[in-house]
Amino acid sequence: MRSPPPPLESPRQAQCPATDNPNQNRLLGALPPAEFARIEARLEPVALRLGDVLYEPGQRLAHAYFPTTSIVSLHYVLESGASAETAGVGHEGMVGVSLFMGGASTSSSAAVQTVGRAWRLDRRLLIEEFDRGGLLQRVLLRYAQALATQMFQTAACNRHHSLEQQLCRWLLTTLDRLPTNELVMTQELVASMLGVRREGVTEAAGNLQRAGLISYRRGHISVLDRPGLEKHACECYAVVRAELERLLNDVQYRQIDDAHLA
Numbered sequence: 001m002r003s004p005p006p007p008l009e010s011p012r013q014a015q016c017p018a019t020d021n022p023n024q025n026r027l028l029g030a031l032p033p034a035e036f037a038r039i040e041a042r043l044e045p046v047a048l049r050l051g052d053v054l055y056e057p058g059q060r061l062a063h064a065y066f067p068t069t070s071i072v073s074l075h076y077v078l079e080s081g082a083s084a085e086t087a088g089v090g091h092e093g094m095v096g097v098s099l100f101m102g103g104a105s106t107s108s109s110a111a112v113q114t115v116g117r118a119w120r121l122d123r124r125l126l127i128e129e130f131d132r133g134g135l136l137q138r139v140l141l142r143y144a145q146a147l148a149t150q151m152f153q154t155a156a157c158n159r160h161h162s163l164e165q166q167l168c169r170w171l172l173t174t175l176d177r178l179p180t181n182e183l184v185m186t187q188e189l190v191a192s193m194l195g196v197r198r199e200g201v202t203e204a205a206g207n208l209q210r211a212g213l214i215s216y217r218r219g220h221i222s223v224l225d226r227p228g229l230e231k232h233a234c235e236c237y238a239v240v241r242a243e244l245e246r247l248l249n250d251v252q253y254r255q256i257d258d259a260h261l262a
Contacts, residue, residue: 020045022043025094025119026092027093027140035129038129042121045117046118048065048115048116048118061099061123064094064096065094065096065120066093067090067116071089071112071178072088072111072118073087075111076108082195083109084193086151087150088173092176094140100126100140142251143248149240149244153236157234161234166204167205168229168237169233171221172237181222181223182221183221184219187205190205205221
């Protein structure tokens with residue numbers, strides 16, 4: 001087991017491609033026009049690379065990050081340097097919930113798992129908007145509850161379910177945040193996410209490949225049979241996904257209604 005990769009350098013501010021829009025992030029996209037307009041000019045596009053560390057344990061957070069095409073892994077790191085993923089964050093969420101929960105820092109770390117883009121917002125502006133008590137506050141609090149569910153379920157899964165089931169859960173959750181069925185991911189990195197030995201991931205991936213659920217070649221995992229993978233997984237994947245949908249679906253409908261009324 002190993003700790004998340006060390007920071008390469010600060011996430012690079014990037015020119016926003018025409019296809020990259022803040023509304024690709026589910027939380028930002030849920031905001032009605034009036035609320036979004038207050039923060040739109042202050043959102044900064046950033047390019048996130050594999051291994052970029054957005055924050056470390058005990059570090060005061062300067063920004064909140066809203067991924068669009070990237071995936072960020074939240075890790076708990078022990079004194080020994082061993083670590084495991086407690087949750088992942090993609091276009092459905094944000095990195096930095098401690099900012100509006102009053103903690104300013106956290107005991108976990110956040111490292112980029114999948115390269116891509118995100119939008120970041122200065123912590124002071126996020127707190128200012130949160131304290132207004134509008135839809136942004138409600139959306140962020142609901143997302144914090146969904147994130148807590150993911151963390152609790154991950155802890156239970158790691159304790160009670162087989163490594164093969166854990167791998168299925170992790171693959172499905174990651175696929176939900178990607179536009180394709182292929183992951184560019186080494187077994188070593190997957191092992192780091194799950195907090196297990198690489199040999200265990202090799203065996204579990206081999207079993208899934210022999211069952212015709214995935215295809216694995218060095219550094220690439222392709223999901224061939226998603227329904228089969230879902231049947232092979234434990235209940236943890238469905239629990240986390242259902243809770244996220246329960247908490248966020250109605251705010252998205254309100255966004256559509258507000259847009260029509262504007």
